Amino acid sequence: MGPEKARPDKSQAIHTVKTDSSPAPDPPPFMSLLPESASFEEKVQDCFTAYRGRGVELSALDVDLLDAWAQTGAPFEVVARGLRKAAENADWDAPQSGGGLKSLRSCRRQVEAEISKWVAQSAGQHTAEVEEPEPFHFTRAKKLKATLRKIARTIPAVSAASARLEQALAPPEDFAQAVRQEELAFAVLTRALGWNERRALLHQARRLVQNAQPISAHAVRESRRFHRAAALKRLLDLPSFW
Numbered sequence: 001m002g003p004e005k006a007r008p009d010k011s012q013a014i015h016t017v018k019t020d021s022s023p024a025p026d027p028p029p030f031m032s033l034l035p036e037s038a039s040f041e042e043k044v045q046d047c048f049t050a051y052r053g054r055g056v057e058l059s060a061l062d063v064d065l066l067d068a069w070a071q072t073g074a075p076f077e078v079v080a081r082g083l084r085k086a087a088e089n090a091d092w093d094a095p096q097s098g099g100g101l102k103s104l105r106s107c108r109r110q111v112e113a114e115i116s117k118w119v120a121q122s123a124g125q126h127t128a129e130v131e132e133p134e135p136f137h138f139t140r141a142k143k144l145k146a147t148l149r150k151i152a153r154t155i156p157a158v159s160a161a162s163a164r165l166e167q168a169l170a171p172p173e174d175f176a177q178a179v180r181q182e183e184l185a186f187a188v189l190t191r192a193l194g195w196n197e198r199r200a201l202l203h204q205a206r207r208l209v210q211n212a213q214p215i216s217a218h219a220v221r222e223s224r225r226f227h228r229a230a231a232l233k234r235l236l237d238l239p240s241f242w
Helices: 040-052 060-071 076-093 104-125 136-154 156-168 175-191 195-208 217-236
Strands: none
Touching (some): 040 076, 040 104, 040 217, 060 104, 076 104, 076 175, 076 217, 136 156, 175 217, 195 217
16 A cells, blocks of 8 residues: 555645635536436446546446345435545545546445445334434534534635535435535535636546546536535545535
8 A cells, every 4th residue: 555645734725715705506416317217227327427537338247236236225325425435535546647436346345335324224213122313314414514614613715605604504304405515515615715726626627527438418517526526625625524
């Protein structure tokens, strides 16, 4: 294993600050444009393609792994969360090369960790003797708000925007709203940067997304959104909200 990659210095990460008081748009979570009848496997492959940033044909081993995930009964959103974690890790390890995800099997550890969490929570919800656990989307929302409070204390460049958003966020009603709040946090923090920093993030994301076939226009948009968020996290040394 090589030497640990140095984290950026928060105090020197940003030199120009531009705070925009207007509310940022609330982008949707990753949502495939496949038809409602699309299978679990089709949705997962579409999501993987978006985070990878370029098209790929699944190998026989990848297909077997995808079938195994489907047989667990885990919702698509749980697997998508694991894919995003794997993509973030790959992007951190090789941010400039654009190497990213190599195969679906490279996501196995993160996806199966998320499936294990889902299984454990589902089992707890059906055990009468045990107090019903807090819904997962509440746990995620609390983590997001705690992170925003920490950002407000430690990163002056985006402190005001982070504090306003933390105060404005209400408890999410469901899983999808929790994801939208996380995406909104990335959008608000990005808009709080100066123009030069925002433009650099956009250009970096575009370089990492290869417009190679087969990849849909929707997958390209989702991939650029993901890479902008990953670049922002590196710039500000942000933790994952996941």
